[in-house]
Amino acid sequence: MGKGERQEKIYNQALHHTEMDLDKIDINAEPPIEEPVRQYYFIAKCREWVEGFERKAGRCPSFFTQTFGCQMNARDSEKLEGILRAAGFKAADSEDADFVIFNTCTVRDNANQRVYGRLGELKGRKRRNPSMRIALCGCMMQEPSVIEKIRTSYPFVDLIFGTHNIYKFAELMYASLETEGMLIDIWEDTDRIVENLPTERKYPFKSGINIMFGCNNFCSYCIVPYVRGRERSREPEDIIREIKRLTADGVVEVMLLGQNVNSYGRNLKHPLTFAELLQEVEKIEGLQRIRFMTSHPKDLSDELIQVMRDSKKICRHLHLPLQSGSTRILEKMNRRYTREQYVELALKIRSEIPDIAITTDIIVGFPGETPEDLEETIDVVRTVKFDNAFTFIYSKRTGTPAAAMEDQVSEKQVREGFDKLLKVVQDTAREQAAKYVGSIGEALIEEVNGDDDGAQSCQSLVTGRLSNNMIVHVPGDASLIGKTVRVSLDECKGFYYMGTIL
Numbered sequence: 001m002g003k004g005e006r007q008e009k010i011y012n013q014a015l016h017h018t019e020m021d022l023d024k025i026d027i028n029a030e031p032p033i034e035e036p037v038r039q040y041y042f043i044a045k046c047r048e049w050v051e052g053f054e055r056k057a058g059r060c061p062s063f064f065t066q067t068f069g070c071q072m073n074a075r076d077s078e079k080l081e082g083i084l085r086a087a088g089f090k091a092a093d094s095e096d097a098d099f100v101i102f103n104t105c106t107v108r109d110n111a112n113q114r115v116y117g118r119l120g121e122l123k124g125r126k127r128r129n130p131s132m133r134i135a136l137c138g139c140m141m142q143e144p145s146v147i148e149k150i151r152t153s154y155p156f157v158d159l160i161f162g163t164h165n166i167y168k169f170a171e172l173m174y175a176s177l178e179t180e181g182m183l184i185d186i187w188e189d190t191d192r193i194v195e196n197l198p199t200e201r202k203y204p205f206k207s208g209i210n211i212m213f214g215c216n217n218f219c220s221y222c223i224v225p226y227v228r229g230r231e232r233s234r235e236p237e238d239i240i241r242e243i244k245r246l247t248a249d250g251v252v253e254v255m256l257l258g259q260n261v262n263s264y265g266r267n268l269k270h271p272l273t274f275a276e277l278l279q280e281v282e283k284i285e286g287l288q289r290i291r292f293m294t295s296h297p298k299d300l301s302d303e304l305i306q307v308m309r310d311s312k313k314i315c316r317h318l319h320l321p322l323q324s325g326s327t328r329i330l331e332k333m334n335r336r337y338t339r340e341q342y343v344e345l346a347l348k349i350r351s352e353i354p355d356i357a358i359t360t361d362i363i364v365g366f367p368g369e370t371p372e373d374l375e376e377t378i379d380v381v382r383t384v385k386f387d388n389a390f391t392f393i394y395s396k397r398t399g400t401p402a403a404a405m406e407d408q409v410s411e412k413q414v415r416e417g418f419d420k421l422l423k424v425v426q427d428t429a430r431e432q433a434a435k436y437v438g439s440i441g442e443a444l445i446e447e448v449n450g451d452d453d454g455a456q457s458c459q460s461l462v463t464g465r466l467s468n469n470m471i472v473h474v475p476g477d478a479s480l481i482g483k484t485v486r487v488s489l490d491e492c493k494g495f496y497y498m499g500t501i502l
């Protein structure tokens with residue numbers, strides 16, 4: 001099949017998605033083997049449990065989800081919430097709920113510590129509400145040492161599962177509701193992708209979409225490949241169908257999610273590049289904006305730059321993690337690009353798409369990093385002029401190659417280097433933002449602004465996001481949420497603008 005023909009097929013095959021009607025499921029029959037039908041069967045079983053709860057307690061059982069970590073985890077939580085709601089649970093606004101689930105992250109140790117802290121607080125709540133169920137899932141649960149710690153220190157947890165069997169949430173929840181004691185189900189890996197389970201959306205007008213799962217890059221500091229497994233791409237037909245369904249439901253902006261979207265599609269039966277996928281997504285009527293995350297510099301193609309440049313819908317924002325500006329450190333990190341290659345790529349993107357915002361991630365204190373290496377990183381920040389950068393202190397992750405490396409950097413050197421880098425990053429970001437003052441942009445209004453800004457405090461403000469991912473506050477009210485408006489950027493407040501709707 002030729003490329004054009006295949007793309008045509010993808011587009012045409014994107015049929016309307018149908019969730020299963022729970023009332024048609026015979027819950028007294030044996031559970032089906034096939035997915036996702038099997039999970040719908042267990043959602044129906046959970047719903048029967050919920051009805052029993054309501055009869056006894058005289059109220060609906062409530063749930064509370066807490067998400068740690070990245071956008072992929074946030075999207076997974078929406079899937080968990082979709083299932084909880086389909087089963088009849090109602091959302092609570094605090095952890096005083098009947099079913100509490102933490103979707104965890106383990107990318108840095110402070111993410112783990114936060115989970116333990118929150119778990120400690122749950123203990124007292126469960127004492128007050130003994131019928132409360134506590135579930136843990138996500139990346140942290142893929143680590144055997146974590147499971148051991150929870151078993152011994154937090155025995156009041158009811159259900160633990162991992163990243164590979166999250167699609168079985170309904171089945172696991174049902175098993176846990178029906179039994180006493182801790183139920184643990186962790187898989188080492190999976191090659192499965194289960195489609196068409198119910199999901200919730202935090203925002204009615206925008207949504208994340210997984211286009212791939214896992215990671216094959218094994219950057220030497222990073223735990224993600226170990227806890228998320230090998231890279232798997234979703235079929236383009238499934239992605240297009242999901243986005244069409246979302247746009248029919250009012251979504252105008254999508255964020256395509258993957259640990260390395262630039263390697264999308266390589267392992268599909270009929271390989272397709274990420275740039276080709278983007279062109280298909282662009283065709284979807286009603287969709288206004290396309291974002292994606294994250295791009296690995298080593299795989300970012302000229303084809304992608306051209307597609308971005310020529311697109312009307314792809315936002316003017318690229319998140320391109322640098323990690324370090326020292327080639328020596330990049331090599332030890334197994335990033336597979338040099339400082340020169342990164343700078344050349346970033347400058348090429350800036351010259352092809354002049355109004356693009358480039359943001360990045362940087363790690364300070366990787367084993368063996370010297371103050372001279374950090375100077376090289378700072379130099380790249382100045383050369384590329386990042387519009388924003390997330391700076392992280394290196395965190396040793398057991399099981400990764402970097403954890404076994406000698407010369408871990410002293411805390412004092414890390415602190416000093418971090419502060420120095422942060423200052424340059426902030427100065428650069430401010431300078432970049434100031435460039436756009438006085439210009440006009442399009443903003444998608446996302447929410448009512450909670451803390452109004454000083455002098456304007458008696459005026460109601462809403463918060464919008466520009467194509468380049470910058471935030472602008474404009475006078476307006478909740479009726480604007482989900483709408484795209486033309487705004488003038490009147491004043492720059494460092495990392496956001498004050499503007500007016502034109």
Ligand code: SAH
Pocket residue numbers: 107108221222223224258259260294295296321323361362363392393394395396397
């Ligand atoms: N897949 C993405 C990022 C995933 S993790 C990518 O390749 O860019 C998000 C960020 O966390 C990374 O970009 C990195 O900067 C940071 N990070 C990952 N592991 C870390 C560690 N052990 N210590 C500190 N920061 C880390």
Ligand code: SF4
Pocket residue numbers: 215216217218219222223224225259260296
């Ligand atoms: Fe981690 Fe590297 Fe994969 Fe990103 S690309 S998730 S940093 S291993």
Ligand code: F3S
Pocket residue numbers: 068069070071072073104105106107139140224227228
């Ligand atoms: Fe954390 Fe897992 Fe994302 S470790 S950053 S939640 S993939």
